[in-house]
Amino acid sequence: MANDKRPSGRKVDELRPMEAKVGVVKRANGSAMFKIGDTVAIAAVYGPRELYPAFLQSASQGVLRCEYNMMAFSGSGDRVRPGGNRRAKEISLVTEKALMPVLDLSAFPNTVVDVYIELIQTDAGTRCAGITAAAMALADAGIPMKDLISSVSVGKAGENLIVDLDYLEDSAKPGVDIPMAMSTRTGQITLLQMDGELTKEELKKALELGKKACMKIKEVQTKALLEKFNGGKK
Amino acid sequence: MSNILKEHILTVLKQNLRTDGRKFDEFRKVEVEYGISNSAEGSARVKIGDTEVIAGVKVEVGTPFPDNSDEGSIMVNVELRPFSSPDFVSGPPGTDAIELARVVDRAIREANALDFKKLCIKEGESVWMVLIDIYPINNCGNLFDASALCALAALQDAKFPKLDENNKIDYKQKTDKKIPLANQPLSCTVSKIGENLLVDLDEVEEKFIDARLTIGVLEDGTLCALQKGGDTALDVKDIEKMVDLAIKKTKELRKALK
Numbered sequence: 001m002a003n004d005k006r007p008s009g010r011k012v013d014e015l016r017p018m019e020a021k022v023g024v025v026k027r028a029n030g031s032a033m034f035k036i037g038d039t040v041a042i043a044a045v046y047g048p049r050e051l052y053p054a055f056l057q058s059a060s061q062g063v064l065r066c067e068y069n070m071m072a073f074s075g076s077g078d079r080v081r082p083g084g085n086r087r088a089k090e091i092s093l094v095t096e097k098a099l100m101p102v103l104d105l106s107a108f109p110n111t112v113v114d115v116y117i118e119l120i121q122t123d124a125g126t127r128c129a130g131i132t133a134a135a136m137a138l139a140d141a142g143i144p145m146k147d148l149i150s151s152v153s154v155g156k157a158g159e160n161l162i163v164d165l166d167y168l169e170d171s172a173k174p175g176v177d178i179p180m181a182m183s184t185r186t187g188q189i190t191l192l193q194m195d196g197e198l199t200k201e202e203l204k205k206a207l208e209l210g211k212k213a214c215m216k217i218k219e220v221q222t223k224a225l226l227e228k229f230n231g232g233k234k
Numbered sequence: 235m236s237n238i239l240k241e242h243i244l245t246v247l248k249q250n251l252r253t254d255g256r257k258f259d260e261f262r263k264v265e266v267e268y269g270i271s272n273s274a275e276g277s278a279r280v281k282i283g284d285t286e287v288i289a290g291v292k293v294e295v296g297t298p299f300p301d302n303s304d305e306g307s308i309m310v311n312v313e314l315r316p317f318s319s320p321d322f323v324s325g326p327p328g329t330d331a332i333e334l335a336r337v338v339d340r341a342i343r344e345a346n347a348l349d350f351k352k353l354c355i356k357e358g359e360s361v362w363m364v365l366i367d368i369y370p371i372n373n374c375g376n377l378f379d380a381s382a383l384c385a386l387a388a389l390q391d392a393k394f395p396k397l398d399e400n401n402k403i404d405y406k407q408k409t410d411k412k413i414p415l416a417n418q419p420l421s422c423t424v425s426k427i428g429e430n431l432l433v434d435l436d437e438v439e440e441k442f443i444d445a446r447l448t449i450g451v452l453e454d455g456t457l458c459a460l461q462k463g464g465d466t467a468l469d470v471k472d473i474e475k476m477v478d479l480a481i482k483k484t485k486e487l488r489k490a491l492k
Contacts (some may be wrong), residue, residue, distance in 0.1 A: 025372045026284050027319050027437075038272060042371070044317045067324060072311065072367035073274035073290025077405050079365050082313055083326060116317040118369070120288065121271040 020224035030141025034133035038123035043133035045141040048111035062105030098181040098191035104144040124170040150214040151181035276392025280384040284374035289388040306353020306361035310339035319373035341450030345419035345458040375436040382421040422480035449480035
C-alpha cells in the first residue's frame, strides 16, 4: 500500500512542494505567505490593539480574532462572492481554536490580536495552509508563543490513507478529509475535523501520518522565520 | 500628532522635496507581475514602492440585458480588507472602496477597453461577463493608480475558459483565446497639498491632501475619465497642469506593462 501512486504521482505520505516567506505585508505587525502545491495563503497580524465594542474585551487576557477569506478569484469554479459565508465563518472559528492553545496573551488584557488570512489561489487544504501561515505571522509579530502550529489535511482515497489532499483527492467520492493542526513541540492536536467514514484503527494511522507531515511543514516554517530574523542561520 | 506631521510635510515641500526625498512629479518604483493566481482567468500584481495590489479576472456566462442583447459586461470590485492596512475594517465595502472600484471601472468602461459586442456568445441568450476583483495587499498610498494599473494588467493576462456544448464553463481548461482589449486605459492621480501638485502620494501624504484629481488616459493621450476628490476647490489652471502631468506620467507607467 505504501507505494501506491496518487493521481498527482505523489507517494501516500508525500506533501506537495512548499514555500514560505515571512514579512510580506509591511503595514502589518506580522505577516507570512505559505504555499503548498497550488494553494497559496497569506496571513497578516495586527495587534495587540484596542478592542471595540468594549464588551468583547477580556480583563484577564488579550482576545484572538481570526478571519479567513477566499479572494473572489481564488476558487476552482465560479467567482466566490465577497462578504463571507457560513463556511468562512466556521473556518475562522476553528482557526482561532487551532492557534489559541500556544498563544500567551495574558500580558495584553482588554486588547485584540487580529489575524487575517487570505487565499490567493486554491487547490484544497486552504484552512490548513491558512493556519500554517498564521502561525508564522504571529511569530513574526512577536506575540508570545509556547510553540509553533503546523497544519495539514490527511484523508483516504480508495483504500489508501494519504496526506495533504489536493482538489482531485478532496472531491473524490467516497473520500475522507481530516484537517488537523499540531503543536509541534508537544505533539498535541489543536485542530481536528473530519468528514467521511473511517474505522478507529484507520483514524489512528491517519493521525500518525499527519503528525509526521506536520513536522516536515514545521521545518519549512522555521526556515522562513530564520531567514527573516537570523539571515537563515539556526 | 497629525498637525506635527502636516507641518513636517509642508516644511519639506517648501524646499521642493518630499518626506522620502522624491520630486513632486516622481513615482516610486513600479513593478508589474502577471499570472499570480492560476484560479483566475487572468491575474496580476502591481507594486508601487511599498504599495502592493493584486487583481484577478473571473469570467462567467450570463444572460444579456434585454436592451443590449448582443453585449457582454464587466464588473469591477475592490475589497479594502483589514489585511492590508490598520485603517481598514471588516465588513461590506464602505464609501472609499466603492469610489475606488467605480473610478477604476469608469476608466475601463469609458475607454471602451473591452468591446462588449465581442463578449457576446449567442445574441439574446448568453454573453461573457468579465468580473475584475482588486485586493490591496499592502496599502502605502496611491491605491487609485495601482488598482487601475493592476486591473489592466490582469485583463491583459486573461484568457477565456473552455465552453462545453451546453454553454457550461470548464474552468480547468483555459483556451489560448485572450480577452480582446481595444484600448489600454491607465490612471494617474495628481494631488494638491498647499500650492503644490504631487503624484504617487504615500499613505501619510494622502492624509493631508487639499484636493486630488484622478485622470484616466489612453495610449495616445486622450482622456477617458476624471474624478475629483478632496475638500478644496481647484481652479482651471490647476486642472490643466494636473492633466498635463497625468498624460506624462501614464506614459511612464505604461512601460511597466508588457
